[in-house]
Amino acid sequence: MSSEKIRFYSRPAGGWGALKSVASQLLHQDIPWKGARTLLSANQPDGFDCPGCAWPDKDHASTFEFCENGVKAVAAEATARRVGPEFFARHTVTELLEESDFFLEDQGRLTEPMVYDALTDRYRPIAWDDAFALVARHLNALASPDQAIFYTSGRTSNEAAFLYQLFVREFGTNNFPDCSNMCHEPSGVGLKQSIGVGKGTVTLDDFELADAIFIFGQNPGTNHPRMLGELRRAAKRGAAIVSFNPLRERGLEKFADPQDPLEMLTGGGTRISSDYFTVRIGGDLAAVMGMIKHVLELDAAARAAGRPAVLDDAFIAEHTQGCAEFVDDIRAQSWTALERASGLSEAQLRKAGQAYADAGKVIVCWGMGITQHRHSVATIHMLVNLLLLRGNLGRPGAGVCPVRGHSNVQGDRTMGIYEKPAPAFLDRLREVFGFEPPREPGYDTIGAIEAMRDGKARVFFGMGGNFAMATPDSAVTWAALQRCELTVHVSTKLNRSHLLHGREALILPCLGRTEIDVQAAGPQGVTVEDSMSMVHLSSGINPPASTHLLSEPAIVARLAAATLAHSRVSWLWLIEDYARIRTLIERVFDDFEGFAERVAVPGGFRLRNPASEREWCTASGKAEFRRAALPAAFEPAQGAEPVYLLATVRSHDQYNTTVYGMNDRYRGVYGQRRVVFIHPEDLAARGWRDGDRVDLVTAADDGSTRRAEDFRLVAYDIPRGCLASYYPETNGLVPLSSYADEARTPASKSVPVKLVLARAGAATVQPRHAAHA
Ligand SMILES: Nc1nc2c(c(=O)[nH]1)N[C@H]1C(S)=C(S)[C@@H](COP(=O)(O)OP(=O)(O)OC[C@H]3O[C@@H](n4cnc5c(=O)[nH]c(N)nc54)[C@H](O)[C@@H]3O)O[C@H]1N2
Numbered sequence: 142m143s144s145e146k147i148r149f150y151s152r153p154a155g156g157w158g159a160l161k162s163v164a165s166q167l168l169h170q171d172i173p174w175k176g177a178r179t180l181l182s183a184n185q186p187d188g189f190d191c192p193g194c195a196w197p198d199k200d201h202a203s204t205f206e207f208c209e210n211g212v213k214a215v216a217a218e219a220t221a222r223r224v225g226p227e228f229f230a231r232h233t234v235t236e237l238l239e240e241s242d243f244f245l246e247d248q249g250r251l252t253e254p255m256v257y258d259a260l261t262d263r264y265r266p267i268a269w270d271d272a273f274a275l276v277a278r279h280l281n282a283l284a285s286p287d288q289a290i291f292y293t294s295g296r297t298s299n300e301a302a303f304l305y306q307l308f309v310r311e312f313g314t315n316n317f318p319d320c321s322n323m324c325h326e327p328s329g330v331g332l333k334q335s336i337g338v339g340k341g342t343v344t345l346d347d348f349e350l351a352d353a354i355f356i357f358g359q360n361p362g363t364n365h366p367r368m369l370g371e372l373r374r375a376a377k378r379g380a381a382i383v384s385f386n387p388l389r390e391r392g393l394e395k396f397a398d399p400q401d402p403l404e405m406l407t408g409g410g411t412r413i414s415s416d417y418f419t420v421r422i423g424g425d426l427a428a429v430m431g432m433i434k435h436v437l438e439l440d441a442a443a444r445a446a447g448r449p450a451v452l453d454d455a456f457i458a459e460h461t462q463g464c465a466e467f468v469d470d471i472r473a474q475s476w477t478a479l480e481r482a483s484g485l486s487e488a489q490l491r492k493a494g495q496a497y498a499d500a501g502k503v504i505v506c507w508g509m510g511i512t513q514h515r516h517s518v519a520t521i522h523m524l525v526n527l528l529l530l531r532g533n534l535g536r537p538g539a540g541v542c543p544v545r546g547h548s549n550v551q552g553d554r555t556m557g558i559y560e561k562p563a564p565a566f567l568d569r570l571r572e573v574f575g576f577e578p579p580r581e582p583g584y585d586t587i588g589a590i591e592a593m594r595d596g597k598a599r600v601f602f603g604m605g606g607n608f609a610m611a612t613p614d615s616a617v618t619w620a621a622l623q624r625c626e627l628t629v630h631v632s633t634k635l636n637r638s639h640l641l642h643g644r645e646a647l648i649l650p651c652l653g654r655t656e657i658d659v660q661a662a663g664p665q666g667v668t669v670e671d672s673m674s675m676v677h678l679s680s681g682i683n684p685p686a687s688t689h690l691l692s693e694p695a696i697v698a699r700l701a702a703a704t705l706a707h708s709r710v711s712w713l714w715l716i717e718d719y720a721r722i723r724t725l726i727e728r729v730f731d732d733f734e735g736f737a738e739r740v741a742v743p744g745g746f747r748l749r750n751p752a753s754e755r756e757w758c759t760a761s762g763k764a765e766f767r768r769a770a771l772p773a774a775f776e777p778a779q780g781a782e783p784v785y786l787l788a789t790v791r792s793h794d795q796y797n798t799t800v801y802g803m804n805d806r807y808r809g810v811y812g813q814r815r816v817v818f819i820h821p822e823d824l825a826a827r828g829w830r831d832g833d834r835v836d837l838v839t840a841a842d843d844g845s846t847r848r849a850e851d852f853r854l855v856a857y858d859i860p861r862g863c864l865a866s867y868y869p870e871t872n873g874l875v876p877l878s879s880y881a882d883e884a885r886t887p888a889s890k891s892v893p894v895k896l897v898l899a900r901a902g903a904a905t906v907q908p909r910h911a912a913h914a
């Protein structure tokens with residue numbers, strides 16, 4: 142681990158830095174170089190799907206495409222480290238709570254089911270059957286099935302997710318909070334309203350045809366490194382790549398492909414973005430409105446001069462509704478208001494609008510910088526509006542691309558992990574399985590926390606993930622979890638959620654996706670769906686981390702068999718051969734017709750996406766122009782105690798709540814994570830210096846004090862009034878009541894905070910770091 146320092150990263154993303162980082166990660170996980178290649182060979186036609194992210198692979202059959210953070214994700218699972226019963230015997234839970242999140246995960250893979258023993262304040266081993274009996278006893282003792290909560294993180298396979306939702310619905314509830322609630326929920330909600338499908342419409346082929354690719358609020362160099370391959374090819378053939386991001390992200394600026402000998406030799410790279418707009422946090426809605434305003438003005442001028450229109454009149458007439466009112470609305474916006482809200486000048490907004498108008502085919506991508514605000518759904522509507530104006534939907538080289546996070550988060554939703562299931566889907570479950578599924582909507586993530594807090598939910602079951610650290614308002618959430626009668630986590634690694642437990646608690650260790658899963662019929666594969674609706678097989682190739690591990694489908698099936706005395710489902714028979722589960726999936730979802738044959742083809746198959754065929758499953762039967770009010774411009778309070786907007790983001794060395802290391806190479810941060818990026822003039826305005834240490838305090842008048850202590854200020858190229866810091870250290874600052882309208886995704890990219898100088902003496906002297914503006 143390197144020591145604390147801040148040093149501007151001047152090289153392209155990727156390149157030798159990436160290779161070096163991989164080598165040190167393998168060393169750290171005690172993985173020998175020899176054999177590392179097979180161990181890590183993700184995304185091969187007959188191997189496993191990379192658990193790193195949901196970005197697709199060309200035909201899913203390409204030779205190993207190098208991805209630094211994919212390697213880190215696989216290495217973290219393939220680690221030689223183990224956290225077994227001896228470890229738990231040595232440490233009380235109270236002691237472990239003192240350790241960092243990095244320490245907890247870094248202990249290695251969980252090896253045996255463990256139960257909490259209140260007498261000794263320790264976890265001790267428990268037999269699988271006893272563990273299932275314990276959960277069953279709690280579930281069956283509840284006054285109502287709605288008192289139980291079933292969380293899902295997004296690595297769970299289609300087969301496991303399908304069984305899980307089936308079990309929970311037969312048990313009797315729709316309480317399915319999932320990581321999607323904190324992630325791309327606004328994309329699902331907004332797209333469904335606008336174009337009738339809550340998913341992206343493009344494929345990788347479209348990336349080869351697009352004339353312009355717009356990237357809003359996404360950091361692919363860190364979070365979807367394989368996407369840089371597509372962007373690099375697009376840039377090389379001259380496509381415009383336009384980025385909107387308050388931070389200058391290295392991966393969006395320049396990238397050197399570790400598989401390109403020339404770029405590696407010369408230390409050169411390919412420029413990625415042709416234009417980069419450092420929009421104010423939360424300012425994208427206004428920015429896109431500004432782009433549209435410019436496009437409308439271009440169109441009016443063209444028509445007046447007798448030139449061809451800029452808008453696609455035929456598409457608008459045939460396929461959309463609401464255009465006229467929408468256009469009036471945008472025309473009525475003043476440039477001053479748009480400038481204020483976006484933090485960009487009229488000239489910049491016009492330039493971005495021009496890049497859009499100049500391009501024949503346009504793709505719009507986005508990530509968490511768009512979805513984790515109060516007005517996220519409105520922003521997504523606006524992105525769709527922009528595309529609709531020139532018919533950039535449902536044709537080659539154009540469309541929407543919400544870039545998903547977890548590798549099967551999209552598939553989990555497809556399989557029915559959703560707290561508001563459609564009636565038709567429930568009808569189908571009833572037809573196929575002969576039980577009456579619950580009809581009432583269940584709790585989402587925010588709702589689940591409130592229900593536990595208020596004593597309305599008593600059992601928490603987590604299928605993967607790290608609920609305690611991923612969720613907002615940590616003090617409230619932690620107390621809520623601790624109020625439960627029983628908390629259960631199906632996990633691969635130790636994390637804080639295991640330590641903030643209910644009166645009784647279980648840790649159930651499972652196989653990871655990279656591992657061989659042997660059932661009665663032999664080794665099993667599972668299926669996953671990537672960010673572009675491609676469904677394909679994934680088969681583990683590594684020996685399991687421990688002989689005691691069960692697969693996720695086996696855990697669900699055995700729990701269901703233990704819990705449901707008169708089940709209509711032959712649980713244990715189903716998991717003998719996962720093909721049997723796929724047969725059921727095929728019977729429930731029409732889109733999976735011929736599942737077995739279609740998924741056997743290398744690369745798998747694409748689920749139908751009506752919007753990409755210009756079939757609009759919306760209320761009106763058309764693609765809808767949707768109007769949005771400009772959110773009140775955030776005015777940093779002047780004076781002694783200014784309020785800033787804080788975005789909580791990922792470093793280069795983490796996977797969500799899993800911290801792999803203390804560096805964030807591309808942002809020049811080494812050996813530390815408690816940093817806050819701030820504009821140099823905002824520093825100067827307070828009489829502070831780069832390197833000073835501060836506490837962050839949420840500016841909310843709800844009576845609670847939310848404080849995160851001792852962060853190092855780092856002067857950075859970020860708009861004034863905006864701050865960025867890492868998740869999950871800052872999750873305690875996000876109020877539970879602050880979330881996206883309609884989608885209820887925590888607004889973790891726009892937290893109003895004040896800065897307070899940390900106690901004198903806490904500060905350590907750091908070299909001064911010039912902002913690289
Ligand atoms: N290595 C690695 N890969 C991952 C993950 C990981 O943690 N590590 N996580 C996975 C998951 S679950 C997800 S959802 C994705 C997340 O991938 P991303 O969507 O890239 O996630 P973040 O790092 O949270 O933030 C993205 C960007 O939003 C910018 N941003 C912040 N506020 C705003 C704003 O108001 N407007 C705009 N335009 N930009 C803003 C930030 O500067 C940052 O560059 O990655 C997935 N892949």
Ligand SMILES: Nc1nc2c(c(=O)[nH]1)N[C@H]1C(S)=C(S)[C@@H](COP(=O)(O)OP(=O)(O)OC[C@H]3O[C@@H](n4cnc5c(=O)[nH]c(N)nc54)[C@H](O)[C@@H]3O)O[C@H]1N2
Binds near residue numbers: 296604608635636
């Ligand atoms: N402030 C703030 N909060 C955020 C975000 C943010 O940007 N800012 N991002 C949000 C987003 S986008 C997301 S997706 C959520 C992520 O929330 P989660 O999905 O809940 O969190 P992860 O950190 O991905 O989960 C890590 C744990 O998953 C377990 N695990 C890993 N692989 C497997 C597996 O194969 N099976 C099982 N059963 N368990 C496994 C390990 O035990 C590990 O400790 O966090 C959200 N929270």
Ligand SMILES: [Mo]
Binds near residue numbers: 324325545547
């Ligand atoms: Mo995510």
